[in-house]
Amino acid sequence: MNSxxxxxxxxxxxxxxxxxxxAAYADGNVACKPGPQExxxxxxxxxxxxxxxxxxxxxxQVEGDCYEVYARNSAGQVLExxxxxxxxxxxxxxxxxxxxxxxxxx
Amino acid sequence: xxxxxxxxxxxVGLAVPGAFMLYDFAAGTTLAMDLLEPTGVLSVRLMILAMxxxxxxxxxxxxxxxxxxxxxxxNLGVAAFGYVLLHLLFYAVDMxxxxxxxxxxxxxxxTGWLALALLIPSAAISFDSAVRALGRRWKxxxxxxxxxxxxxxxxxxxxxxxxxxxxxxxxxLAIAWLLRFRQRQAIVRHxxxx
Numbered sequence: 001m002n003s004x005x006x007x008x009x010x011x012x013x014x015x016x017x018x019x020x021x022x023a024a025y026a027d028g029n030v031a032c033k034p035g036p037q038e039x040x041x042x043x044x045x046x047x048x049x050x051x052x053x054x055x056x057x058x059x060x061q062v063e064g065d066c067y068e069v070y071a072r073n074s075a076g077q078v079l080e081x082x083x084x085x086x087x088x089x090x091x092x093x094x095x096x097x098x099x100x101x102x103x104x105x106x
Numbered sequence: 107x108x109x110x111x112x113x114x115x116x117x118v119g120l121a122v123p124g125a126f127m128l129y130d131f132a133a134g135t136t137l138a139m140d141l142l143e144p145t146g147v148l149s150v151r152l153m154i155l156a157m158x159x160x161x162x163x164x165x166x167x168x169x170x171x172x173x174x175x176x177x178x179x180x181n182l183g184v185a186a187f188g189y190v191l192l193h194l195l196f197y198a199v200d201m202x203x204x205x206x207x208x209x210x211x212x213x214x215x216x217t218g219w220l221a222l223a224l225l226i227p228s229a230a231i232s233f234d235s236a237v238r239a240l241g242r243r244w245k246x247x248x249x250x251x252x253x254x255x256x257x258x259x260x261x262x263x264x265x266x267x268x269x270x271x272x273x274x275x276x277x278x279l280a281i282a283w284l285l286r287f288r289q290r291q292a293i294v295r296h297x298x299x300x
Contacts, residue, residue: 029267058139070139076205078139097214097265 030082030092032066040085043067049088055079066091109177116178120185123148124192131196138200145196146262149189150275153255156182158282165285180232183251187229190222214264217257224254 034040043060046069050057055071058078062068067083079100081093093101127144130136159175166172197218198206209215228248231237237244259272266272 059137075208076202077208078201078205096209096212097267098212 030066031064032082032084032091034065034085037085041088043085045088046083049083049090112174113178113181116181117185120152120181121188124189127192127196131199138196141196142193142200145189145193146258147271149186149193150255150258150262152182152186152189153251153258154275154279156180156186157251157255157279161279161282161286165282165289184229184232187225187232190225194222214261217261217264221254221258221261224250224257228254 043062046060046067047057050069050071053071053073055069055073058070058072060067060069062085063082065085067085067088069079069081069083071079071081073079077095079093079095081101082091083089084091089103090101091103091106092099124145127136127141131138131141156179159172159179163172163176168176201209210219228251231240231244231247240247259276262272263269
């Protein structure tokens with residue numbers, strides 16, 4: 001009986017632990033490697049960049065050590081773009097997990 | 107508590123997170139896009155919980171706890187399918203039909219549709235008279251769930267590119283399958299000895 005309980009706990013622990021864990025967002029494990037946070041530019045500065053791309057902004061957020069933008073392009077496609085928090089350079093863009101842009105050398 | 111009451115109570119309990127999600131969406135406090143991940147992950151978790159009971163019982167024998175878990179397998183499975191449908195609903199609201207058609211060919215997307223298609227037969231026969239009518243074939247159809255789970259994991263990995271959460275989810279099932287395999291081997295060995 002004890003071994004059954006132990007095994008059940010063993011088997012269920014990861015499921016239960018994850019039930020309380022916040023859901024991970026698609027981050028593609030992108031690492032932007034910026035310097036200290038005090039040197040980061042305000043995230044709102046990305047709004048103009050998004051507008052200049054011709055995209056409609058859905059959401060701005062900090063993801064790991066990157067700025068992340070959710071937007072729609074003119075064709076209505078949902079894009080997930082990662083920007084460097086210091087330089088605000090566009091580093092990589094995913095469309096539903098498929099990489100459609102990557103900065104040269106990144 | 108009577109069997110039927112317990113099952114109803116569990117089903118209602120399992121529907122609660124979905125009700126909160128729908129409420130948040132209707133109230134405009136959450137984007138449909140932000141509900142995609144929670145609904146998807148929840149359906150995978152429920153599917154895993156439904157699939158764990160069988161191998162654990164086979165590996166360790168039955169007791170009251172396992173018996174109750176086995177009894178609730180259908181509730182867990184049907185709830186998992188319910189969250190798949192909610193996942194689809196939020197996706198449809200977020201994308202609109204032309205957007206959905208446009209990205210149908212992307213690997214991260216068509217794998218999701220395939221997982222849904224594979225789950226439909228199992229969900230469609232999740233009632234007693236279907237079990238009786240199909241007999242042994244019922245179990246064969248339910249085995250599609252294994253394939254559906256594998257495709258769902260592929261869908262998840264292709265969208266998130268983060269293997270760790272998916273690996274942590276599959277771990278309990280992998281352990282349970284391994285224990286069941288060892289148990290079956292032991293039975294075969296025992297039989298061949300006697």
